[in-house]
Amino acid sequence: MKILDKYIIKNFLGTFGFIMLLLTVIVLVIDVQEKVPRIQNSGFTVSYFLIHYYPFYIVYLLVTFIAIIVFISVIFFTSKLANNTEIVAIISSGASFHRFARPYLMTSLFIATIFLSVSHFALPLANTKKNVLDAYTYSDANREKILGNVSITTQLSPNEYIFINNYNKKEKRGSGFSYQKYDKNKKLIYQISASDVSWQAKKNNFELDGYLEKTVLKNDAEILKDGAVRNISFGHPPEELFPDQLLGQNKTTPELIKFIAREREKGNGNLNTYLNELYQRTSMPVSIIILTFLALSLSSQKKRGGLGINLAIGIALAFIFVFSFEALKVVSENKTLTPLMAMWLPNMVFAPLAAFLYLKRANQ
Known part of the structure; x- marks a missing residue:
């Protein structure tokens, strides 16, 4: 491995680890302060939640926002390289921009591979622990929807049905x-x-x-x-x-595929929530690679305004990316779009944009 590769990979992983740790601490402090009254009103102590809930909740948040963390990390350290004219020096030495981008590809593939495995197998185990206590962090009205009394109507097969007038989950x-x-x-x-x-x-x-x-x-x-x-x-x-929306989160991908097949055989027409969960487990790790090259293309040139303007652009795009995923989930659950299209549409939009900006930057 060349010195250039080691230098960029070290900066990439170091910045990524620092931002991930920083955001974890910030989110943990803010979230605990917000939820303390609800936790205590439910009969639990904060210390109990810090041990039995928040470690698994942090795993859930990191997997959900990992692509954004990578995106901001790349913008942050690449902007510093550009402002220090290090990128100009590397290109002037005879290395092409494609050669300069190679360690970015290697590192993003490494992170994406790890989080692909985490999304499909480790995250559901964390969600199983998290979701047991999740309802106790909600308001009384929302907690009642999850743990309170409901009317059950479910189809076991095309010819079998269960009805319960008043069921306490x-x-x-x-x-x-x-x-x-x-x-x-x-x-x-x-x-x-x-x-x-x-x-x-x-x-x-x-x-x-x-x-x-x-x-x-x-x-x-x-x-x-x-x-x-x-x-x-x-x-x-x-x-x-009597599955709820959180059940899909608790299942590893092989288990989720079997569950979806069984529900489809039963005649369940409300499968989009579970299909969204299934497809997002692959699309989100893939977005790590896409957003890495988008961030590289945006921040590899020295701009007036320096790091600040690059971070502002990056945070704005990150907000659009996260919001698009959440909005498309709702669209898919309303059956306006198929789950496969909904969960891959952000990548389908951002990938050509990243490719265009990268090629434009490489040819300058």
């Missing part, structure tokens, strides 16, 4: 339960209802209290049974049967 119990199964002609062939239902984790099934069971025979005759208690299994725990 936190306690995993409810009232007004009904399971219905239909034949291929949409005729009811089996139904079991109960006044109360509760999940029994040790037995891995549901317990029905005060149940009434009805079986419809081919000649339309009915067999009725009732009883005090009945255990019934649907093959999955409540989190899988």
